[in-house]
Amino acid sequence: MTRTVIESKTKTVVIGFDEPFCVIGERINPSGRKKLNAELEAGDFTTVEKDAREQVACGAMVLDVNSGAVFRNKMADDARYADNNFVEPPLMRELVRRVQAVTDVPLCIDSSVTGAIEAALEVVEGRPLINSTTGEDEKMEAILPLCARYNLPVVAISNDESGISEDPDIRFEVARKIVERAADHGVPAHDIVVDPLVMPIGAMATAGQQVFTLVRRLRAELGVNTTCGASNISFGLPHRHGINAAFLPMAIGAGMTSAIMNPVRAVEMEAVRAANFLMNHDPNGSAWIGFSRVLDQVAEGTPFAEAAIAAGSARGGGRRGGRRRTG
Amino acid sequence: MTRTVIESKTKTVVIGFDEPFCVIGERINPSGRKKLNAELEAGDFTTVEKDAREQVACGAMVLDVNSGAVFRNKMADDARYADNNFVEPPLMRELVRRVQAVTDVPLCIDSSVTGAIEAALEVVEGRPLINSTTGEDEKMEAILPLCARYNLPVVAISNDESGISEDPDIRFEVARKIVERAADHGVPAHDIVVDPLVMPIGAMATAGQQVFTLVRRLRAELGVNTTCGASNISFGLPHRHGINAAFLPMAIGAGMTSAIMNPVRAVEMEAVRAANFLMNHDPNGSAWIGFSRVLDQVAEGTPFAEAAIAAGSARGGGRRGGRRRTG
Numbered sequence: 086m087t088r089t090v091i092e093s094k095t096k097t098v099v100i101g102f103d104e105p106f107c108v109i110g111e112r113i114n115p116s117g118r119k120k121l122n123a124e125l126e127a128g129d130f131t132t133v134e135k136d137a138r139e140q141v142a143c144g145a146m147v148l149d150v151n152s153g154a155v156f157r158n159k160m161a162d163d164a165r166y167a168d169n170n171f172v173e174p175p176l177m178r179e180l181v182r183r184v185q186a187v188t189d190v191p192l193c194i195d196s197s198v199t200g201a202i203e204a205a206l207e208v209v210e211g212r213p214l215i216n217s218t219t220g221e222d223e224k225m226e227a228i229l230p231l232c233a234r235y236n237l238p239v240v241a242i243s244n245d246e247s248g249i250s251e252d253p254d255i256r257f258e259v260a261r262k263i264v265e266r267a268a269d270h271g272v273p274a275h276d277i278v279v280d281p282l283v284m285p286i287g288a289m290a291t292a293g294q295q296v297f298t299l300v301r302r303l304r305a306e307l308g309v310n311t312t313c314g315a316s317n318i319s320f321g322l323p324h325r326h327g328i329n330a331a332f333l334p335m336a337i338g339a340g341m342t343s344a345i346m347n348p349v350r351a352v353e354m355e356a357v358r359a360a361n362f363l364m365n366h367d368p369n370g371s372a373w374i375g376f377s378r379v380l381d382q383v384a385e386g387t388p389f390a391e392a393a394i395a396a397g398s399a400r401g402g403g404r405r406g407g408r409r410r411t412g
Numbered sequence: 413m414t415r416t417v418i419e420s421k422t423k424t425v426v427i428g429f430d431e432p433f434c435v436i437g438e439r440i441n442p443s444g445r446k447k448l449n450a451e452l453e454a455g456d457f458t459t460v461e462k463d464a465r466e467q468v469a470c471g472a473m474v475l476d477v478n479s480g481a482v483f484r485n486k487m488a489d490d491a492r493y494a495d496n497n498f499v500e501p502p503l504m505r506e507l508v509r510r511v512q513a514v515t516d517v518p519l520c521i522d523s524s525v526t527g528a529i530e531a532a533l534e535v536v537e538g539r540p541l542i543n544s545t546t547g548e549d550e551k552m553e554a555i556l557p558l559c560a561r562y563n564l565p566v567v568a569i570s571n572d573e574s575g576i577s578e579d580p581d582i583r584f585e586v587a588r589k590i591v592e593r594a595a596d597h598g599v600p601a602h603d604i605v606v607d608p609l610v611m612p613i614g615a616m617a618t619a620g621q622q623v624f625t626l627v628r629r630l631r632a633e634l635g636v637n638t639t640c641g642a643s644n645i646s647f648g649l650p651h652r653h654g655i656n657a658a659f660l661p662m663a664i665g666a667g668m669t670s671a672i673m674n675p676v677r678a679v680e681m682e683a684v685r686a687a688n689f690l691m692n693h694d695p696n697g698s699a700w701i702g703f704s705r706v707l708d709q710v711a712e713g714t715p716f717a718e719a720a721i722a723a724g725s726a727r728g729g730g731r732r733g734g735r736r737r738t739g
Contacts, residue, residue, distance in 0.1 A: 286689055287697060293690030297665060318690070322697065323704035324682070331661040331686030338624060338662035355651070359658030362613055363620030363645070370614060370649065377650035 087275045089238045089310045091147055091191040092211035098146045098191050100278060100310045100343050105366045106333075106357050107343035109193050109214075109312065110145030112136040113184065115154040125176060126156045130183045137184045142393040143348040144358070144376075149216060150184055150205070151195040152177035173201035181205050193240070193345070199227045206235060214238050214278065216345075220245030220259035229270040238276035239267070240312060249282055253295040256281055257302055264307050278310045278343065279303050285320035286328070292318060293332065297339040304340040315344040315353070330356040337364060351389040355380065375400075414602045416565045416637045418474055418518040419538035425473045425518050427605060427637045427670050432693045433660075433684050434670035436520050436541075436639065437472030439463040440511065442481040452503060453483045457510045464511045469720040471685070471703075472675040476543060477511055477532070478522040479504035500528035508532050520567070520672070526554045533562060541565050541605065543672075547572035547586035556597040565603035566594070567639060576609055580622040583608055584629055591634050605637045605670065606630050612647035613655070619645060620659065624666040631667040642671040642680070653679045661687040678716040682707065702727075 089100040100107045113136050115122040121132050137148055152173040159166040166172055173196055181192060185208075194205040195216035202215060217240035218228035232239045241263040243256040250256055260279045267277055281299035284292040296318075300311050318332045319325030330352045333344065337360040348354055358376045361367045375396070382392035416427040427434045440463055442449040448459050464475055479500040486493040493499055500523055508519060512535075521532040522543040529542060544567035545555040559566045568590040570583040577583055587606045594604055608626035611619040623645075627638050645659045646652030657679045660671065664687040675681055685703045688694045702723070709719035 290692045290695070294692055323701060324707050327682045327704075327707070328686045328689065328700070330657065331683050332690055334658040334662045335665035335687065335690055338665045355654045356658050359655045360662065362655065363659055363662055365617045365621055368617070373655070374650060377654075380651050380654070 087304075087308050087310055089214070089275055089278055090212065091193075091214050091238065093185070093189050093191040094210035095189050096191060096211075100312075102304065102310075102340065102342060103366070104342070105146075105361045105372070106337050106341070106364075107147060107312075108145050108348050108354070108357060109147040109149050109343055109345045110136075110140030110143075110348050111149050111314070111345045112140055112347060112349065113148060113180065114151035114195070116151065122154050125154045126158060130179070133180060133183055134187045137188045139390040139394065140348050141188045141190055142397045143390055144354050144393070145190065145348040147191050147193050147214065147343075148184055148188065149193040149195045149345055150177070150180050151216075152180055152198070152201045153196060169198050170200055173198040174204035177201040178204045178208050181208050185210060199231070202228070202231065206231075212237060214240060216240040217242050217280070218263060219243075220263050222246070225263065225266050229267050229272055232267070232276070233271045238278060239272065240278050240280055241267070241309075242280045243282055251284070251289065253281070253299050257299060257306075260303060260309070261307060264309060274308050275310075277307075278312050279307070280312050280314070283313045283315065283317040285322075286318055287321045293335070296332075296336060296341075300336060300339045300341045310342040311340070312343040312345060313341065315346040326350060326352045329353050333357050334360040334363070337361075349390050351380065351383050354389075414631075414635050414637055416541075416602055416605055417539065418520075418541050418565060420512070420516050420518040421537035422516050423518060423538075427639075429631065429637075429667065429669065430693070431669070432473075432688045432699070433664050433668070433691075434474060434639075435472050435675050435681070435684060436474040436476050436670055436672045437463075437467030437470075437675050438476050438641075438672045439467055439674060439676065440475060440507065441478035441522070443478065449481050452481045453485060457506070460507060460510055461514045464515045466717040466721065467675050468515045468517055469724045470675040470717055471681050471720070472517065474518050474520050474541065474670075475511055475515065476520040476522050476672055477504070477507050478543075479507055479525070479528050480523060496525050497527055500525040501531035504528040505531045505535050508535050512537060526558070529555070529558065533558075539564060541567060543567040544569050544607070545590060546570075547590050549573070552590065552593050556594050556599055559594070559599045559603070560597045565605060566599065567605050567607055568594070568636075569607045570609050578611070578616065580608070580626050584626060584633075587630060587636070588634060591636060601635050602637075604634075605639050606634070607639050607641070610640045610642065610644040612649075613645055614648045620662070623659075623663060623668075627663060627666045627668045637669040638667070639670040639672060640668065642673040653677060656680050657683040660684050661690070664688075664691060676717050678707065678710050681716075 091098045156166045193214040193216050215237050218224050219242045243259040245259050264274050286292045319328035333356045362373045379392045379396045383389050418425045483493045520541040520543050542564050545551050546569045570586040572586050591601050613619045646655035660683045689700045706719045706723050710716050
């Protein structure tokens with residue numbers, strides 16, 4: 086049975102076919118978040134720390150930490166800041182330190198800059214998930230040896246030098262290529278978490294079915310766990326949270342085992358928790374029943390993150406609110 | 413490709429693997445509805461007519477009409493009313509007439525009394541779905557010849573003389589037995605809509621997975637359409653609409669093609685419409701986009717049925733609002 090083990094200093098999370106769906110919080114990412122990007126440029130980590138705490142309270146089991154900031158003001162004074170190989174490594178180091186100081190969940194180290202991933206590894210505690218390699222030769226040769234050397238699991242995105250194929254069979258073959266190359270480097274299939282790439286259904290009518298079919302094949306034929314950027318599916322559509330909230334249970338039913346998503350959205354988290362219950366991954370429905378008390382507060386007008394933080398404190402609070410610990 | 417064709421006087425609805433999920437409105441059913449039962453006893457069809465109109469406006473493609481009333485006051489005066497064989501046939505006849513007078517969708521004729529189904533057939537227009545036979549010999553010998561004689565499709569509930577098995581393999585074999593017996597009577601598999609029976613996950617942790625597995629098998633091995641009483645899954649649980657709203661997309665993803673459900677619930681209907689879109693059964697997302705305008709009204713405080721009726725009138729109104737017509 087495929088199990089991808091991710092650890093913080095004190096907590097173990099298993100992504101697996103017989104495990105609750107692994108929600109990887111996506112919020113700590115300056116791309117498209119002007120305010121966060123500006124804060125990071127000013128050395129201000131207030132929003133990062135708030136996002137870390139809120140996401141965990143809302144149900145994130147792992148936090149993605151993305152260092153892809155663009156420091157435009159610094160760039161004007163110092164040309165080195167135009168290079169992400171210069172910007173990201175120290176930023177990633179600091180992001181990891183800050184997030185670890187306020188939460189205790191495992192991390193997903195997310196950067197297109199190999200040096201930023203290496204910088205994270207200097208300070209991260211436990212066994213993080215590396216995000217990501219693609220099927221491009223140069224990328225695989227940069228990331229897979231790193232994963233092998235440190236014995237780390239990795240997200241494998243199913244595009245390569247030819248780009249993102251609209252043909253799901255080609256995306257499957259890219260995933261297979263990464264799994265095989267990883268094996269050559271000594272990284273086993275159970276440490277590869279494949280992202281089959283989710284297209285928007287507004288642009289491609291078959292996008293949903295492609296994902297469901299790919300997830301089933303990846304699981305049956307390659308034996309790998311899967312993840313995705315779940316909200317892509319609804320890009321550009323009205324009431325997109327309603328589409329996300331149907332997509333997640335359908336993907337989970339097809340065998341998807343994790344997603345990089347915004348956990349500070351009650352509708353999507355309700356869908357994930359209900360799907361866990363329906364997959365028999367919530368013994369006695371105890372997680373559902375606990376969550377339903379948070380939903381009661383939301384129905385009365387309390388913002389979801391606030392209600393979730395209050396519920397977490399009532400259970401024993403903040404850093405100790407996890408479902409599974411090893412330390 | 414399996415297609416179960418149901419018709420009213422003017423409309424055709426196809427339940428099928430490549431069709432939008434068929435929502436069968438469950439509201440016209442006096443069981444557990446004291447007020448409706450009392451109205452029917454008094455010969456008052458106000459609620460029936462309102463429920464018929466509202467369900468269609470909210471998205472029901474077929475209306476279930478159940479005549480299982482208990483007339484306690486009449487019973488006190490006249491012992492014949494203690495017998496449903498006496499009560500239901502004239503009541504069913506009148507229910508069908510009333511519903512046909514205010515809506516134009518096909519009907520699902522729902523009674524445990526064969527005489528009530530025969531009474532419906534005297535007045536129903538088009539090709540209704542018969543609800544139901546079980547795998548009990550006596551029931552099959554009452555219902556299947558009727559379906560053969562009038563060339564009608566039928567709901568097949570997978571229990572028999574031994575009751576409802578908790579073992580899904582036994583429920584599958586009951587379904588197979590009904591399909592085979594139906595064939596002996598000349599009723600083809602594409603006119604059998606199997607209800608694999610949905611247990612509450614609060615009582616049976618594997619209930620969700622049982623349904624998903626059974627639906628896949630029924631489709632692959634028997635080639636039949638499927639239906640269920642969807643809300644059973646969440647019986648007894650808090651925030652049950654959240655569970656229903658995850659169950660429906662998961663069942664649809666597994667291949668379920670219809671459900672008998674309450675369409676006057678925005679959360680469940682949003683889940684069904686999103687799932688249709690994700691299954692590529694909503695060309696260009698036009699149904700989703702239309703529905704999202706109704707959701708806009710609901711977000712502003714308009715009750716769902718009211719917003720749906722207003723949207724239907726804006727599209728051309730009342731009886732003409734259907735998605736597919738033959739007449």
